[in-house]
Amino acid sequence: MAIRLGPNQYGKAEVRVVAVDRSRPAHTLVDLDVSTSLRGDFTAAHTAGDNGHVLTTDTQKNTVFAFARDGVGSPEAFGLRLARHFAGRHDWISGARVAVESYGWDRITVGGRPHDHAFRRDGGEVRTAVVTVDGDDVHVLSGLHDLVVLKTTGSEFWGFPRDEYTTLAETRERILATAVTARWRHLGDDLDWDDAFDGVRTTLLETFAATHSLALQQTLYAMGEAVLQRFPAVAEVRMSMPNRHHFLQDLSAFGLDNPDVVYHADDRPYGLIEGVVLRDDVPPAEAAWQATPGFC
Numbered sequence: 001m002a003i004r005l006g007p008n009q010y011g012k013a014e015v016r017v018v019a020v021d022r023s024r025p026a027h028t029l030v031d032l033d034v035s036t037s038l039r040g041d042f043t044a045a046h047t048a049g050d051n052g053h054v055l056t057t058d059t060q061k062n063t064v065f066a067f068a069r070d071g072v073g074s075p076e077a078f079g080l081r082l083a084r085h086f087a088g089r090h091d092w093i094s095g096a097r098v099a100v101e102s103y104g105w106d107r108i109t110v111g112g113r114p115h116d117h118a119f120r121r122d123g124g125e126v127r128t129a130v131v132t133v134d135g136d137d138v139h140v141l142s143g144l145h146d147l148v149v150l151k152t153t154g155s156e157f158w159g160f161p162r163d164e165y166t167t168l169a170e171t172r173e174r175i176l177a178t179a180v181t182a183r184w185r186h187l188g189d190d191l192d193w194d195d196a197f198d199g200v201r202t203t204l205l206e207t208f209a210a211t212h213s214l215a216l217q218q219t220l221y222a223m224g225e226a227v228l229q230r231f232p233a234v235a236e237v238r239m240s241m242p243n244r245h246h247f248l249q250d251l252s253a254f255g256l257d258n259p260d261v262v263y264h265a266d267d268r269p270y271g272l273i274e275g276v277v278l279r280d281d282v283p284p285a286e287a288a289w290q291a292t293p294g295f296c
């Protein structure tokens, strides 16, 4: 029986880097969580403890901080800089994956004016980017998670099959709420990343709001479809959307009716609706998604 090393990668996970630009009176701030992974010929390290090919994870961490010294830019641009640097560093390194989470900060308003150097975390929403450099191939995924949205009407759910275990009532009026996780794959690697991100995020929000929903599945598809229609350079959108159920609370014990006014926001269990919306004339790129779990 022969035993051999299979696929492997290594790097520094979750380098928390905060970069402040103080060049103007109104400071700006970038707050990132960066994870690097290298791929290539690291067999000797695994089988013989020979570290001759091991660009240490400590060096990878230091590189992240050093690259932040003169400005970070968008998460995608920072990921591309790092991934290209690592992938070209030694001939035994064939590729690199850099995943970035970006946390937003808003200025605190003081006396009606945005403060120059005091900030407040802008809620739980996180912007993400995953860059993979694999030889000459470059893949960029942009994304977000914890984009929490809710609509108070324009959502129905009926027409589903019933069996002996079905208790759910059909409804023509319900609250629809979810926390969107989405990642989308770009066909190019040279864009105005902030502009592209804002456009897709706005499209996701507008479509959630505007779609009269007969199921969260339908809303998910409509959101992905709208992104692909508006942005020809987006190849596919992967989404994961928990159905944050809001159940009408029974107030009859108190002699009260409840005409769609009072709900119990249940936290679990929750429906989990996940899907990919893609162009059928674009070749798949599984390398872009390797080691990015969380989707079907």
Ligand SMILES: O=c1[nH]c(=O)c2[nH]c(=O)[nH]c2[nH]1
Binding pocket: 157, 168, 214, 215, 216, 217, 243, 271
């Ligand atoms: O939009 C929905 N999709 C479902 O699949 C489902 N299942 C369920 O119980 N409620 C809902 N709502």
